[in-house]
Amino acid sequence: MIARDSERTPGAGSMSPCSDPAVSATLPAARRESGVGRVETDRHQFFAEHVARLADRLYGTALRLTRNSADAEDLVAETVAKAWAKLGGLCDPQSFEAWIQRILANTFVSEWRHRRASPEVAMEPEAEDDEGEPFSLFEKLHQPFLLWWSTPEEEVIAKFLREDIDRALDALPDAFRIAIVLVEVQGHSYAEAADLLGVPIGTVRSRIARARAQLQRALWRHAQDAGLLDRRVTAKDHDV
Amino acid sequence: MSKPKMTCEEVLKHLVAYLDHETDARTAAQMERHLEECRGCFSRAEFEKTLKARVREAGSSTAPAQLRARIKKLIEKY
Numbered sequence: 001m002i003a004r005d006s007e008r009t010p011g012a013g014s015m016s017p018c019s020d021p022a023v024s025a026t027l028p029a030a031r032r033e034s035g036v037g038r039v040e041t042d043r044h045q046f047f048a049e050h051v052a053r054l055a056d057r058l059y060g061t062a063l064r065l066t067r068n069s070a071d072a073e074d075l076v077a078e079t080v081a082k083a084w085a086k087l088g089g090l091c092d093p094q095s096f097e098a099w100i101q102r103i104l105a106n107t108f109v110s111e112w113r114h115r116r117a118s119p120e121v122a123m124e125p126e127a128e129d130d131e132g133e134p135f136s137l138f139e140k141l142h143q144p145f146l147l148w149w150s151t152p153e154e155e156v157i158a159k160f161l162r163e164d165i166d167r168a169l170d171a172l173p174d175a176f177r178i179a180i181v182l183v184e185v186q187g188h189s190y191a192e193a194a195d196l197l198g199v200p201i202g203t204v205r206s207r208i209a210r211a212r213a214q215l216q217r218a219l220w221r222h223a224q225d226a227g228l229l230d231r232r233v234t235a236k237d238h239d240v
Numbered sequence: 241m242s243k244p245k246m247t248c249e250e251v252l253k254h255l256v257a258y259l260d261h262e263t264d265a266r267t268a269a270q271m272e273r274h275l276e277e278c279r280g281c282f283s284r285a286e287f288e289k290t291l292k293a294r295v296r297e298a299g300s301s302t303a304p305a306q307l308r309a310r311i312k313k314l315i316e317k318y
Binding site: 183 | 256261288291292294295296302308310311312318
C-alpha cells in the first residue's frame with residue numbers, strides 16, 4: 001500500500017516556476033503580468049483543472065497497474081501530491097498529462113520494486129514459460145474455416161467487452177503487465193519504459209512481445225468460451 | 241536508388257515495433273510501402289492497431305466520487 005504522508009506536505013509554493021523565457025510565452029497572460037499572489041492563484045487553478053480533467057485516465061492507469069481500486073486511489077492521490085510539489089519543474093504546460101503520468105508510473109514502479117525486494121513477498125516468476133510461445137490472435141481468426149465472415153478478426157475484436165480486455169490485462173504477470181501499461185496505455189517509448197523500470201531496453205522489448213502474446217491468447221480463449229466464434233469450429237480447435 | 245522491398249515475413253517481424261513507433265525512419269518507410277501494396281499485411285496491421293487502441297482504452301476508468309473528493313480536498317490545502 002502506498003503511504004499517504006506526502007499528501008500532507010504540499011511544496012510547490014517553495015519552488016520557483018520554470019524560468020525558460022521561451023516557455024513563459026505559453027503560460028496564461030495573467031501569470032506573466034500580475035503579482036506573486038495572482039501567479040500562485042493562476043498556478044493553483046491550472047493544476048486543479050488539469051488534474052480534474054485527467055482524473056479518469058490517472059485512475060484507469062492506476063487501476064491497471066495495481067489491479068485494486070483502493071490501491072489505485074492511493075496511487076492517484078500520491079501522484080497528485082508529488083505533482084504539486086514538482087509543479088515548478090514543469091516547463092511546458094502542454095505536456096502536463098505526459099508529465100503527471102510519468103510521476104504516476106515512477107511512484108508505482110518504486111513501490112513495486114520495493115515490495116519485490118521485501119523478503120516477505122514471494123517473487124513472481126519473470127515469465128510463465130508455458131505461455132511464452134508466440135501467439136497471434138489475428139492468425140487464429142484469419143483462417144479459411146472462419147472466412148465465411150468477411151472480416152472475422154474485425155468482428156470478433158468488436159465483440160470483446162471492455163471488461164474482457166481488463167481481465168486479460170489483469171491476468172498478465174506483473175512484469176509483463178507493467179511493461180504493456182507503460183508503453184500502450186501511457187504511451188512511453190521503449191527507452192522511457194526501460195529507464196522507468198531500470199532494465200535494459202531489450203528486456204522491455206521482450207516483455208512487451210510476451211505480454212501481447214499472452215494477452216492475445218487469453219482473448220482467443222475467451223472468444224471461444226464466450227461463444228464469439230462458431231462453436232462447430234472452435235470445438236475442434238479448443239486446445240491452444 | 242529505390243529501397244529494397246520488404247517481404248511479408250520481414251514486415252511481420254517489424255510490425256509491433258513499427259506500430260509502437262520504435263523502428264528507424266528507413267524501416268518505417270519500407271513498412272509503409274509494403275503495407276500500401278499488400279492487402280494481407282495491411283489487414284494484419286489494422287487488426288493490431290485496433291487491438292492496441294482497445295488496450296489503450298483500458299487506461300481510462302471513471303474515477304470514483306470519493307477519489308475526486310479526496311483530490312479536491314488535497315488541492316484545496318495547497
